[in-house]
Amino acid sequence: MKQKYMILKNNEKNELIIREFAELDKEVLSFLCEERYNGEVITAAMAQGRNAMFTALRTQNMYPPGLYMDKIIEVVKAMYDPEKSDTENPGADIFFNDMDYLTKDSREPEILEEIIDEEPDDIDELLDDDIEDDFDDKDAIDPLNSPLKIADDDVLDIEDDV
Numbered sequence: 001m002k003q004k005y006m007i008l009k010n011n012e013k014n015e016l017i018i019r020e021f022a023e024l025d026k027e028v029l030s031f032l033c034e035e036r037y038n039g040e041v042i043t044a045a046m047a048q049g050r051n052a053m054f055t056a057l058r059t060q061n062m063y064p065p066g067l068y069m070d071k072i073i074e075v076v077k078a079m080y081d082p083e084k085s086d087t088e089n090p091g092a093d094i095f096f097n098d099m100d101y102l103t104k105d106s107r108e109p110e111i112l113e114e115i116i117d118e119e120p121d122d123i124d125e126l127l128d129d130d131i132e133d134d135f136d137d138k139d140a141i142d143p144l145n146s147p148l149k150i151a152d153d154d155v156l157d158i159e160d161d162v
Helices: 039-048 050-056 067-079 096-104 122-126 153-158
Strands: 003-008 014-027 028-038 091-095
Touching: 003 067, 014 039, 028 039, 039 050, 039 067, 050 067, 067 122, 091 096, 091 122, 096 153
Parallel strands: none
Antiparallel strands: 003 014, 003 091, 014 028
């Protein structure tokens, strides 16, 4: 699936806007979600590190995969870079295609050959029929006395009741 993330920085309201689009129809990107973040929260998360940025940018409605989040975080850090003016990074569009990540490391599977030198000796012991008879007929199971009685006539007379 192809996805697009539009990242905008609104300096007037001191907020970051991220819009998510996905290709639900062939060659047509559909709007899925928009999230607005307070600029102060984003700068505080940037100071705390990458994990804090993940936590700050992911929401219940927008939860991009980790591969996507790495690129989104890079763009957001570039937008909030104090050395660059706001006119240099007013916004950015990031495009992702799942097929790029699925086919990226397509290597041939390695075939491991296992060589069995000998069979273990324990297997032969499992097949022996020499089981010692420790049970005596003296301790036979007593018939159980159950308080429930089944009426044999009721089971057999099903057709008569219908």
